[in-house]
Amino acid sequence: MAPFITVKDVAREAGVSTATVSRVLNNTGPVGPETRTRIEAAIEQLGYHPNVVAQELVRGRSSVVGVLTQHNSTPFYGDILSGITDGLQGTAYQPLFAHGFWSSEKEHAALKLLISRRVDALIVLAGEIPDLDLLGLSERIPLVVVARVVKGLEKRCLRADNVQGGHLATRHLLDLGHRRIVHITGHLHSPLQLDAHDRLQGYRKALQEAGVDPRPEWVVEGDFTEASGHRAIVSLLQQEVQFSAVFAANDQMAYGARLALQQHGLQVPEAVSLVGYDDLTMSGYTLPPLTTVRQPAVKMGKAAARLVLSVLNKTRATLPAFTNELIVRQSTSKRPF
Template identity: 55%
Template sequence: MAGVTLEQVALEARVSTATVSRIINGTGKVSARRKKQVMDAIEKLGYRPNLVAQSLARGQSMNVGVLTQDISSPYFSQMHKGIEQGFQGSGYHPIFVSEEWRDDQDHAALEVLLSRRVDALIVLGGYIEDDVLLKISRNTPMVVVGRLVPGLEKQCLQVNNHHGGLLATRHLLDLGHRHIAHIAGPDTHYDAVERMAGYMQALQEAGVPLNRQLVVEGQFSEEGGMRATEKLLKLGMPFTAIFACNDQSALGAQLVLQKKGFRIPQDISVVGYDDLSHSAFIYPPLTTVRQPGLKMGRAAAQCVLDLLSEKSPHLPAFHNELVVRESSGRAAGSEVIVPAETATLAVEAKPVQKRKRASKKDS
């Protein structure tokens, strides 16, 4: 039945409109008998409360803005799913707006969310300046995921990206690699900068000089990973392994290497970052650093609900994990140093650089 009013529900249930309103809004005490009368009437008539009017009356929109780096990113889609799960049954609904990797000084995406009068914000990484976020947080409850904002430490959910970069690079060093290329993410993004810092620290700890020519930006995408790998090969600088800043870049790197006739990992090892769902099903399956995106999304939603309830948010600890698969193997002629707790595939390899198929020209 279309256009059913509160008054019609009250008439059907033989109660006042004030009683119907209290039951719908969960305010005030109502007897179980009257509550059943009203709920039966609502079901019979097909009444749908005006959520917009209710939210305006409460001074709330019941919407939570989510500022994400890339709405189409497989990694962020895991986090988006976790956020949606975290808000289920709460009455709040997430609105997702993407930065699309823009270096936008006007912060248009953020302004879109604020113009919707959202009750809270979740910021997933990104490049927006700390002072901008801190200023907004004074009027809008905010949870930041993937970075630390000074002054908002109790509302920041983090995974140690620096440690993840260390894990990936140390793994390759333990396999005997000393010429390790790095496909970096955009230097405007905190997670990319921290992962590269972990890569650089691991080299330093191992006494391996950093070769800046082996660090190429890959834009966190498959296409970017392809372009970065093509650039590395054209430089002619020998390398036996690639640590890519995310799995998408790593997949692009593997595709170029295989097209050029390189064997993975016998000629060149590849390590990614994120552990996307399909990374275990490519060939060869990708060694990577796992991030708990789904759990982080759920936790971010719960932190927002705590803030909106004026509770102290609970900040769970999240950890990266190295997942070793067949895309990484030992460097040619090297002695493998395998940590006791890590199972690593050891493969015989030959010292080949820029090996081409005999029947094809290098493109």
């Protein structure tokens, strides 16, 4: 096994002090050109590889961006994480992920862990941590927020217009002649769950514009999982609620809803039209392929990476506007009755 080469070995080979070698490695002080050349030649000759962790400690930075996500198995957040990774690729920074699982306590613990790793900045994806806590944290470390707006930190928050997205989905069903449109929402228990609240607002807005009175029984709360979409449809059918279309607040709940409809002999779209939200990769391959609202998750992740880099480099950044797009596939058709 080759011997472990140290700074002392380089200093001995170059005929200088270890402090001088450190100044060259860390670029922390002036070194004459001839001395620098000797040190660089010694490094190459000996095959010395600097201790990156030690270097970053000397420089006071880690070259790591901490990312607090909710759950990496959620496809939407997975796409955002892919965008963040792509956005940091080729730069001096690498992402370090921690998960909060939609729990304020676990999110605080995850942030504590990231900060203990001396991350240079943080990207926070949605979550339950109060605005005031995030605002206070932003005074200690550069912070960017995705899929949520923090009061007082609006210029560092990236989010698509979910009211517009909910309106798009519902308007599509209305244009097909549907009037009894069910909406399966995401979490509504927390005011911080803005995605669910905003998509519900867009749904109600579209119905009101069409002169349709939104009935309370048409709105069923889910939790963004396939199982909750399935439960919602089963509950509606058991209560004999009449409907010809379903707008689910994400694609995962739409998958569960479609299964429940099929199990009860209701074909999509012949009996019930179905719209999801997010345009996950799988949605183009379901039976039938799912009509959905495409939310630019990967672009949002890349934009978050660019924004955090601009904050770290103290350069000006413009917040991009994210546009949702209706993707029409075979899960919707004109009202059958």
